[in-house]
Structures are given as C-alpha cells and as structure tokens.
Amino acid sequence: MKKELLLATALATTVGAAGIAEAATGSFSGHTRVGIEGENSDSSTTDTVANKQLNNFSVSISETTDAGVKISTGFSLTDEGGAESDPNGLTLTFTDGSSLQLVEAGSASGAHAVSVPGGGGELGISNTSTNNAAGGLTTGASSDKVGFDYATAADAFGIEGFSANVSASFNSDVSATSGSAATVTLENAYAVGVTYKTTAGDSTVTVGAGYHDATNNSQTATKDNAVFHVGGTVVTGDLTVGAGFMDGDWVAENNQMQGSYAAVGAKYVSGDITFNVGASSGDAKDEAIGTVVSGSGEDSFDILGASVDYVIASGVTGTVGYRTQDAEDDGSAASTFSGSSWYVGATVSF
Numbered sequence: 001m002k003k004e005l006l007l008a009t010a011l012a013t014t015v016g017a018a019g020i021a022e023a024a025t026g027s028f029s030g031h032t033r034v035g036i037e038g039e040n041s042d043s044s045t046t047d048t049v050a051n052k053q054l055n056n057f058s059v060s061i062s063e064t065t066d067a068g069v070k071i072s073t074g075f076s077l078t079d080e081g082g083a084e085s086d087p088n089g090l091t092l093t094f095t096d097g098s099s100l101q102l103v104e105a106g107s108a109s110g111a112h113a114v115s116v117p118g119g120g121g122e123l124g125i126s127n128t129s130t131n132n133a134a135g136g137l138t139t140g141a142s143s144d145k146v147g148f149d150y151a152t153a154a155d156a157f158g159i160e161g162f163s164a165n166v167s168a169s170f171n172s173d174v175s176a177t178s179g180s181a182a183t184v185t186l187e188n189a190y191a192v193g194v195t196y197k198t199t200a201g202d203s204t205v206t207v208g209a210g211y212h213d214a215t216n217n218s219q220t221a222t223k224d225n226a227v228f229h230v231g232g233t234v235v236t237g238d239l240t241v242g243a244g245f246m247d248g249d250w251v252a253e254n255n256q257m258q259g260s261y262a263a264v265g266a267k268y269v270s271g272d273i274t275f276n277v278g279a280s281s282g283d284a285k286d287e288a289i290g291t292v293v294s295g296s297g298e299d300s301f302d303i304l305g306a307s308v309d310y311v312i313a314s315g316v317t318g319t320v321g322y323r324t325q326d327a328e329d330d331g332s333a334a335s336t337f338s339g340s341s342w343y344v345g346a347t348v349s350f
Contacts, residue, residue, distance in 0.1 A: 024061050024062060024063035024071075025061070025062055025063055026059060026060065026061045027059070027060050028057065028058065028059045028060070029057075029058055029060070029349070029350060030055065030056045030057035030058060030349070030350060031055065031056050031347050031348060031349040031350070032053075032054070032055040032056075032347070032348050033052065033053070033054045033055070033122060033345060033346070033347045034051075034052070034053050034345055034346060034348075035051070035052045035121070035122060035319070035343055035344055035345015035346065036049060036050070036051060036052065036343070036344050036345065037049070037050055037051075037052050037121075037122060037123050037341060037342065037343045037345075038341060038342045038343075039123075039125050039339065039340075039341045040339050040340050040341070041125055041335065041336055041337070041338065041339035042333075042335040042336075042338045042339045043335040043336045043339075044339075052122040052343065052345060054080045054122065055078055055080070056076065056078060056079050056080055057076065057077045057078050058074060058075070058076040058077070058079070059074050059075055059076070059077070060072065060074040061073050061074055067095075068094075068095040069092055069093065069094055069095070070091075070092070070093040071090065071091070071092055072090075072091045072093065073087070073088050073089065073090050073091065074087075074088045075087040075088055076088075088104065089101055089102055089103035089104035089105055089145070090102045090103055096153050097153030097154060098150070098151060098152050098153045099150070099151045100148060100149070100150050100151075101148060101149040101150075101151075101167075102148050103145060103146065103147075104145040105143075105147050105148050105149035105167055105169070106143065106149055106167065107138070107141040107142070107143050107149070107167055107189070107191040107193075107210070107212050108149050108150075108151075108164075108165035108166050108167035108191040108192050108193040108210065108212075109138070109141050109165075109167075109191040109192065109193045109210025109211055109212040109227075109228075109229065110138040110141045110191075110193070110210065110212070111149065111151065111165045111167075111193050111210070112164075112165060112193030112194060112195045112208040112209065112210045113136075113137040113138050113193075113208060113210065113229055113231065113244065114137070114206060114207075114208040114231035114232060114233050114242055114244050115233070115242070116137075116231060116233070116242040116243060116244045116263040116264065116265045116278065116280075117233075117240055117241070117242055117265035117266055117267035117276055117277070117278055118263065118265040118276060118277075118278025118279075118280065118305060119276050119277060119278055119304075119305025119306045119307040119321050119322070119323055120276055120305075120307040120309065120319055120321055121305075121307050121319050121320070121321025121323075121342075121343035121345065122343055122345065123305075123321050123322075123323050123341040123342060123343035124303075124323055124325065124341055125325060125337055125338070125339055125341055126337070127301060127327055127334075127337050128327070128329055128334055128336070128337050130299075130329055130330075131299045131301060131327055131328075131329050131334065131337070132252070132255055132257050132259075132284045132286040132299050133259060133261075133282040133283050133284045133298075133299040133300050133301040133327075134246060134257075134259045134260060134261035134282040134283065134284055135261065135282050135301065136246075136261060136282075137229040137231060137244045137245075137246045137261060137263070138229070138246075139227065139246055139250065139259075139261055139282075140212065140225050140226075140227035140246075140248055140249070140250030140257075141191065141210070141212040141225075141227060142186055142189070142214065142225065142250075143167070143169035143186065143189040143191070143212075143214060144169040144170065144171035144186060144187075144188075144189065145169070146169060146170050146171060147167060147168050147169025147170055147189070148167060148168060148169075149165055149166075149167035150165065150166050150167070151163070151164075151165045152164050152165070159196075160198075161196055161197040161198050162194070162195070162196050162197075163194070163195050164192070164193065164194045164195075165191075165192065165193045165194075166191070166192050167189075167190070167191045167192075168188070168189065168190050168191075169188065169189045170187075170188050171185070171186060171187050171188065172187050172188055174187060174217045175217065176217050176218075176219050177217055177218050177219065177220075178218065178219040178220045179220055179289070179290075180220060180254065180288040180289045180290050180291055181254055181288070181289075182218060182220070182254060182289065183253050183254055184216045184217065184218045184221060184251045184252070184253065184254065184256075184289060185216060185217045186214050186215070186216050186217075186225065186251075187214070187215045187216055187217055188214065188215055189212065189213065189214035189215075189225070190212075190213050190214070191210065191211065191212040191213070192210065192211055193208070193209065193210035193211075194208070194209055194210070195207065195208045195209075196208075200234075202236055202237065203234050203235060203236040204234070204235045204236075205232065205233075205234050206232060206233045206234075206235075207230075207231070207232040208229075208230070208231055208232070209228070209229065209230040209231075210228065210229055211227070211228045212225060212226075212227050212228075213225060213226050214226075216251050218251070218289055218290070220289050220290035221251055221256055221289045221290055222256065222290055222292075223249040223250070223251060223256040223257075223258070224249065224251070225248075225249065225250045225251060226248050226249050226250075227246060227247070227248030227249070227250055228246065228247060228248055229244060229245065229246035229247075230244070230245055230246075231243060231244025231245065231263075232244075238268055238269040238270065239266065239267070239268050240266065240267040240268075241264075241265070241266045241267075242263075242264070242265055242266075243262075243263065243264045243265075244261075244262070244263050245260070245261070245262045245263075246260060246261045246262075247259075247260040247261075248260075251289070254288060254289050255286050255287065255288060255289065256286070256287050256288075256289055256290075257284040257285065257286045257287070258284065258285050259282065259283050259284025259285065259286075259298070259299075260282070260283060260284075261280065261281070261282040261283075262280065262281050262282075263278065263279070263280040263281075264278065264279055264280075265277060265278025265279070266278070272310055272311040273308065273309070273310050273311075274308070274309040274310075275306075275307075275308055276306060276307045276308070276309070277305070277306040278303075278304075278305055278306075279302075279303065279304045279305075280302070280303045281300070281301075281302045281303075282300065282301045282302075283298050283299065283300040283301075284298060284299050284300075285297075285298040285299075286298075286299055286330075297330040297331025297332070298328075298330070298331055299328060299329055299330065300326075300327065300328045301325065301326075301327050301328075302325065302326045302327075303323060303324070303325045304323070304324050304325075305321065305322065305323035305324070306321070306322055306323075307319055307320060307321035307322070307343075308320050308321075312346065315348060315349045315350060316346060316347070316348050316349075317346065317347050317349075318345070318346045319343065319344075319345055319346065319347065320342075320343070320344050321342065321343040322340070322341070322342045322343075323340065323341050323342075324339070324340045325337075325338055325339065325340075325341075326338045
C-alpha cells in the first residue's frame with residue numbers, strides 16, 4: 001500500500017510539474033475609481049450630483065519560444081463598467097524588437113497619436129448622439145478585427161529615435177447596402193504611423209503622425225474613411241506640453257462626416273502632486289449617407305479642463321477636476337449638453 005501511495009504521489013507531482021512547465025506566464029492588473037461628480041448644464045439652474053464607481057481588471061499572458069520570439073495575449077474581465085470578458089488579439093515580439101499584432105490589431109495610425117496632456121477625472125456632461133463632432137486624434141481610424149499591425153524596432157532604418165507601424169484589415173466579404181438610412185460597415189482598411197523622438201537642449205521632443213484609409217459597404221455613401229493626424233510633445237524636467245491636430249472624412253452608422261479636431265495641454269509634476277490643464281475643439285459637418293447638407297451649420301464640441309492629482313499612498317491617487325464644455329448641433333447651441341462639471345475622487349490600482 002505504501003508503494004502505491006508513493007507511486008500515486010510521484011505521478012501527481014510529475015503531471016503537476018509538467019502542467020506548470022507547459023503553462024504560459026500570466027499576470028493581472030486593474031483599478032477601481034470611486035468619486036463624486038457634479039454637473040450644471042446651461043439649460044438648468046441647479047446642479048446634479050452623482051456617484052462615480054468604475055473598475056478595471058485585465059489579465060496578460062505571454063511566453064517566449066526557444067527561438068526568442070515572445071508570444072503574448074490577454075483579456076479583460078471588466079473595463080470601466082463593462083462587465084464582460086473581452087479577449088485581446090495575439091502579439092509576436094521578435095528578437096530585434098519589432099512586433100506583429102494579429103487579430104484585433106487596430107490601426108497603425110492610432111498607434112502613433114501623441115498623448116496630449118489634459119484635465120482628468122470622471123466628469124463631463126454627456127453629449128447628444130446627433131452631435132458627430134470629432135472627439136480625438138484617432139477619430140475615423142476604425143478597422144475590422146481581421147488584420148495585422150507591424151511595428152518596427154526602435155531606431156528603425158538606422159535613424160535614431162525613429163519608429164513606424166503599418167497595418168491592414170480585411171472585411172471585403174460583407175454584404176453591400178444602399179440608401180441613406182442603412183448602417184455602414186467598414187470593409188478593408190490600411191494605415192501607417194510614424195514617431196520621431198529627439199532631444200533639444202534639456203528637452204525631449206516627440207513628434208507623431210499617421211494616416212488611415214478605409215472603404216465601406218455602402219453603395220450610396222459619397223465618403224470613405226480618410227483621416228490624418230499630427231502632434232508633438234515637449235518634456236523639460238517636470239513640465240510636459242503637447243498639441244495635436246486631426247482632419248479628414250469618416251463614416252459611422254448611417255452618417256458621413258468631414259471634420260477636424262485640435263488639442264493643446266500641459267502637465268507639471270511637483271513631488272506627489274501633478275497639475276494638468278488642457279483644451280480641445282472638435283467639429284464635423286455630418287450628413288445622412290449619400291446626401292449633401294445645405295447651409296453652413298456643423299456640429300462642434302469644445303472643452304476646457306483642469307485637474308490636480310495627489311499620490312496619497314502607493315497605488316492610491318486622489319483627483320480633483322473641473323471642466324467647462326460648449327456643444328453645437330448643426331450650428332445651433334445645444335444648451336442641455338453644454339455647461340460645467342466637477343469631480344472629486346480616488347483611484348486605487350494594483
């Protein structure tokens with residue numbers, strides 16, 4: 001009996017060890033944001049105050065082959081209130097530092113959009129769904145999940161500080177639609193993005209740019225997605241300043257748009273305190289698919305915000321933020337969606 005127990009123990013240990021050896025390496029991270037937000041729209045004389053509770057939990061999985069190629073993926077269990085499992089695509093990182101993303105790879109253009117500083121906090125009055133003003137540097141850079149994104153290693157092509165991405169996605173088998181009320185689906189998309197980073201005196205300068213082009217399945221639409229962006233940041237000691245601009249045409253649902261977006265901002269770090277300020281302005285002339293809008297009315301959305309972050313403890317950051325916003329829908333003031341908002345809260349990360 002003793003021999004049988006020893007044999008069973010050895011077998012279980014061997015199987016367990018084999019399972020551990022064959023398993024990829026996993027790690028997890030996430031955060032919870034808890035706070036209070038107040039809103040005062042231009043159409044009201046009173047504030048509305050509500051709680052803000054958002055969380056994120058994501059898992060990263062990776063392993064390296066004998067040839068030195070790192071294979072990585074992951075998934076999120078919840079992301080800022082979306083309580084459902086969302087798997088990532090697959091990324092291969094090669095020994096020279098270049099990488100290839102497969103499935104849900106995104107846009108090479110979006111990968112090189114600079115991060116312009118701006119006010120933080122979970123705040124802002126929700127905009128009307130009929131306002132299609134551009135909302136960021138990556139507006140219009142959508143793509144199907146079937147595709148790839150190749151990223152060069154740092155100092156690509158022998159140029160110090162230079163890197164680039166190229167991507168493509170494919171959805172040409174989607175059924176064609178027609179009519180101004182039909183929902184548009186993107187077909188094939190192609191994009192390129194570049195970043196150049198250098199120093200100038202005591203400053204580090206980063207410039208990023210990208211172009212994204214995509215076709216759609218509408219036989220009625222007179223526009224495809226064709227957007228570009230360019231931006232830069234300058235870091236001097238504890239001060240970061242940045243600016244970015246995008247422009248172009250894009251489609252979404254049953255609308256086609258032509259518009260632009262611009263943002264400027266600054267960030268200053270002083271010990272455990274970070275000061276943020278930023279402004280952005282987006283616009284678009286939106287049309288029902290295949291139609292031409294008469295007149296000069298357009299959608300717009302302008303934001304001015306500031307915030308202060310304070311590191312309370314390791315992994316715990318308190319935030320106080322304030323924002324003003326102005327919205328117009330087809331050239332007319334949208335007072336319900338314009339006004340001011342404030343936020344006081346904390347983020348606990350792990």
